[in-house]
Amino acid sequence: METPARPGTDVGHELRTALDGLDLVEDPDVLSSLAHDDGEWAEVGRPLGALRARSSEEVGRAVRACAELGVPVVTRGAGTGLSGGANATENCLLLDLSRMNRILEIDAENLRAIVQPGVINDELTKELAEHGLWYPPDPASSPWSTLGGNAATNAGGLCCLKYGVTRDYVLGMRAVMGGPAGPYGTEVRLGRATAKGVAGYDLAGLLVGSEGTLGVITELTLRLRPLPRENPRTVVGAFGSLVEAGRAVALCTGRGLRPAALELLDRSCMRAVEDWKHLGIEPDTAALLLARVDTPGDAGTAEATELATAFTDGGAAWTEQSTDATEAEALFAARRLAYPALERLGPVLTEDVCVPQSAVPDMLARVEEIGERHQARIATIAHAGDGNLHPLLLAPPDDEQAKRAAQAAFEDILSAALELGGTVTGEHGVGLLKREGMERELGPEVCAVQDAVKQALDPLNLFNPTKVVDPAQA
Amino acid sequence: METPARPGTDVGHELRTALDGLDLVEDPDVLSSLAHDDGEWAEVGRPLGALRARSSEEVGRAVRACAELGVPVVTRGAGTGLSGGANATENCLLLDLSRMNRILEIDAENLRAIVQPGVINDELTKELAEHGLWYPPDPASSPWSTLGGNAATNAGGLCCLKYGVTRDYVLGMRAVMGGPAGPYGTEVRLGRATAKGVAGYDLAGLLVGSEGTLGVITELTLRLRPLPRENPRTVVGAFGSLVEAGRAVALCTGRGLRPAALELLDRSCMRAVEDWKHLGIEPDTAALLLARVDTPGDAGTAEATELATAFTDGGAAWTEQSTDATEAEALFAARRLAYPALERLGPVLTEDVCVPQSAVPDMLARVEEIGERHQARIATIAHAGDGNLHPLLLAPPDDEQAKRAAQAAFEDILSAALELGGTVTGEHGVGLLKREGMERELGPEVCAVQDAVKQALDPLNLFNPTKVVDPAQA
Known part of the structure; x- marks a missing residue:
């Protein structure tokens, strides 16, 4: 595979000339804040500059110029990624799409919306609610992350379980590409x-999840659903151990229960949130399971009761059902805030393994064992119903030993997930x-x-090189 | 792109030698029945032979031999396709997977099944029901078509609406490939x-829908759902015109109604079924809409009522709600049997356009206009809730003029769908x-x-050449 040619001349100067009139950021402080996502300890290169693109035409012009000059293109939205996928590579152009943030069309008749990639997930959700519509995918980063x-x-996210x-x-997208599609x-x-x-x-499905390595998404056509009409029910279960909570999760799946969300939080996560936000959560147990039920009517009531029974059968110390929106919101807010609450305390290396649901109790036991063995501090949140666990590896700032322990535990958790028939990344990339x-x-x-797909669609290896695939190394 | 090399020697003989001991069919009558699917008037080549493979090892051996001999590989299951995708190309090997028909695992704990590609859709459904599980995709061909x-x-299918x-x-698959994956x-x-x-x-998602052009699927890991516990409700609406029925469909979508199925049948379809199967359906109207509601409990009752209201508002002459399983089954059986019932009467060219739901009334009006203009006989069935219409173009056997009229109407229907923002194929390929x-x-x-994807993954253009993509022509 070709890698972008690097002419001996001042590429930065040529890029500046080629992008004349566009909003090119070269201030080192701003650039360094744009040069990485939230993937802790992932390599970060020095970008030549960052283009704050305002239109797909500007994206096209930038990609064309970069192809001519041999400058890699690293696209970013809000930079909330957790795998380093949006980190700058050396001498790249950062393509910041956060200003392409218009909702172009909401089509209630056909349950679809057309948006620019920089629209923030929650902004779309808010706007859609006024039309009685709903866009379900809800990563915990939804208040900040972009749809692109x-x-x-x-x-x-939470509700992908159901x-x-x-x-x-x-459904569809516009994307700026190169290679077989035409000139870059x-x-x-x-x-x-x-x-x-x-x-x-x-091909749209292929670009989804390709982490900017095959082109730049400049517009999305999204499928919508009608907004649920009833307040959801919440079912909470408190457990004396993580493994018991895991057993309850496996029971729920095995019994065919399919709530809108089934989340797990351990004590460290809840405590970090409470210390920061004072939501009034006082966990005196090792783990909470939170289920959201949005099945309407009497069937929803029955589903909530069956979930509570599964929690009890798994070993819950207590369970509680509620239709109180405030209380439920506090609990789900705790889930959403767990990551930033822990991040306040120091670097957080985020695991993202996903295992078959029946293996959740085993996987949680292994995470505990791995933490003890490496003396690594681990707080665990999980989209438990999907088998998607996020053990968060914590290290105080500048504690090299804790960092090494965290990294060793990180690798062992990946191995354990693979042994249990799982994947190394359920949703973070x-x-x-x-x-x-x-x-x-x-x-x-x-691999x-x-x-081969990467080489075929991006023969110059221009788009986000070294991420996901790296044919240059092959 | 390379095309498979064709040595001057007797390729058929060499293939026979290479596949010695396997179940290679060379009888001309059997071959000719295996050489095509149900895609009317699509080109059919003469195969060298058909291998009835019994294992993925046999598939691998056959693909390896074909790559060496330059013999194209055309994979087929039951041959119920409607676009000619499984038709033989000249001098190909037909790879018949219908004997790889074992259900390898049903995992209720993790809601998944592992199957060989030749398992028939309905066979899996029956087996799963005994475990309280359900595999939703239900093409009308489900009694005959294979999961591969x-x-x-x-x-x-019908229930993909919901x-x-x-x-x-x-979720996953095994596939026999070539090129970058290793030797063919x-x-x-x-x-x-x-x-x-x-x-x-x-990549699994990329192979789904690639119609055998990128490799041979030899095993599937399927996601399951719990079997619904209640009998579904049926809502029927009878309309004086196709366009009124289409208006009711658009109303349903616009009001956020999402039944498990929303099907349309016109009078010609119902009559053909009744003449054949005597189900006791006596349509005295131009079109029926059939909705299936599987939302449990009181919410399901409310949903059925809202659907009936939307039918009435769209112009229904009458509507009827029912939880009578026998009556509902007869109506949905009529829907499923419409295609074979019409096929009894002569060649049927099947359209498969899909338009935004709000365009369904317009599209139905255009189909009528096109039929009149070309004097083509058209019977229409539709997964109306998805906007997926199947105008069936009928021609008596050996009536060349009717055939030409059907083909001209076929092209005009495609154009109309594209003008309305639709696609030329919703589900047939x-x-x-x-x-x-x-x-x-x-x-x-x-394109x-x-x-480029095809060339990258199948550099010999060995798998189902000339179908879907044809880089050799590019």
């Missing part, structure tokens, strides 16, 4: 605008941090197929 | 076994019949991207 970033990483992940809601900078329309469609390969784990998971043959 | 074929075409299409249920005949595992996973590009339509829909840039 959500699509690039195929973001999950409603699916981002890929299930991306060419914008194409992938996917469709209809509920169904099988005209050709699922590969970026830089999971490259090696992905290779272990997929094996050389499948070679991925490399 | 369903995956290869990303088959839709529950999604085949791609939404394929190498089996790889794509996708995952967990509810979520984003380790690398969505491109195969041979929609190649040109797909090119019109996607444009040369996107070039598809060609």
Whole structure:
């Protein structure tokens, strides 16, 4: 694979000339804040500059210029990623799409919306609610993360247990690509605008989750659902151990229960949130399970009761059902705030393994064992119903020993997940941090197929090189 | 792109030698019945032979031999496809997977099943029901079609309105591929076994719907759901015109109603079924809408009432709600049998356009106008709630004029769908019949991207050449 040529002349100067009139950031302080996402300890290169693009035309012009000058293009939204996927590579152009933040169309008749990639997830949710509509994918980063970033990483979230992940809601997109699509900078329309469609390969689905390595998403056509009409019910269960909570999760799946969310928080997570936000949560147990039930009517009542029974059968010390929106919101807010609450205390290395639901109790036991063995401090949150666990590895700032312990535990957790038939990343993506784990998971043959796709669609290796795939190394 | 080399020696003989001991069919009568699917008037080549493979090892061996001999590989399941995607190309090996028909694992704890590609859709449904489980994708061909074929075409069906299409249920697969994966005949595992996973590009999703052009699916890991516990409700509406029925469909979507199925049948379809099966359906109106509601409890009752109201507001002459399973089954059986009932009467060219739901009334009006203009006989069935219409173009056997009229109407219907923001194929696939339509829909840039994917993953152009993509022509 070709890598972008690096002419001997002052590339920064040529790039500045090529992007004349556009909002190119070169201030070192601003650049360094834009040069990375939230993936702790992932490598960060020095960018040549950051373009705050305002239109797909500007994106096209920038990509064209970068292709000519051999400057890698690293696209970013809000930078809330957790795998280093949006980190600058050396001498790249950062393409910041956060200003392409317009909702272009809300089509209630056809349950779809057209948005620019920089629209923040929660902003769309708010706007849609006024039309009685709903966009389900709700990563915990939804108050900050962009829909373009959500699509690039195929973001999950709380309610994907029942409603699916981002890929299930991306009907179509516009993307600036290169190679076979035409000269680098060419914008194409992938996917469709209809509920169904099988005209050709699922290229829109391929770009979803490709983490900016195949092109730049400049517009999204999203599938919507009607807004649920009733307040959801919440079912809480408190457990004396993580493993008991895991057992309750496995029971729920095995009994065919499918709540809108089934989340797990351990004591460290709840305490960190409470110390920061004072929501009035006083956990005196090792773990909480939080279920949200949005099935309407009497069937929803029955579902909530069955969940509570499964919690009890799993070993819950107590369970509680509620339709009180305030109380439920506080609990789910605690779930959402767990990551930033812990991040306040120092670097957090975020695991993102996903295992079959029946293996959740085993996986939680292994996480505890791994933490003890490495003397690593681990707080665990989980989209437990999906088998998607986020053990958070904590290290006080500048504590090299704690950092090494965290990194060793991180690798062991990946191995444990693979042994249990799981994946190294359930929803955060590969970026830089999971490259090696992905290779272990997929094996050389499948990685070679991925490399071949990358080479075919981005022959210059211009888009987010070294992330996910790295055919240059192959 | 390379095309398979054709040595001057007797390839048939060499293939026979290479596949010695396997079940290779060379009888001309059997071969000719295996050489095509149900895509009317699509080109059919003469195969060298058909291998009835019994294992993925046999598939691997056959693909390896074909790569060495330059013999194209055309994979087929039950041959119920409607676009010619499984038709033989000249001098190909037909790879018949219908004998790889074992259900390998049903995992109730993790809501998944592992199956061989030749398992028939309804066979899995029956087996799962005994475990309280459900595999939703239900193409009308489900009594005959195979899960491998369903995956290869990303088959839709009746209940995908609420529950999604085949791609939404394929978690992972094994596939025999070539090129970057290793020597042709190498089996790889794509996708995952967990509810979520984003380790690398969505290659399993890419193979779903690729119609056998990128490799041979030899095993599928499918996502399941719990079997609904209550009998569904049925809502029927009878309309004086197709366009009124279409208006009712648009109202349902616009009001956020999401039944488990929302089907349309016109009078010709119902009459053909009744003449054949004597189900006791006596339509005295131009079109029926059939909705199935599986929301449990009182919310389901409310949903059925809202659907009936939308039917009335759309112009229904009468509506009826029922929880009588026998009556409902007869109506849905009529829907499922419409295609074979019409096929009894002569060749049927099946359209498969999908438009935004708000455009359904317009599209139905255009279909009527096109039928009149070309004097083509058209019977229409539709997954109306998805905007997916199947105008069936009928021609008596050996009536050349009727055939030409049908073909002209076929093209005009595609154009009309594209003008209304739709797609040329909602669920049947491109195969041979929609190649040109797909090119019109996607444009040369996107087709070039598809060609590049094909070339990268199948550099010999061995797998189902000339279907969907045709880089050799580019």
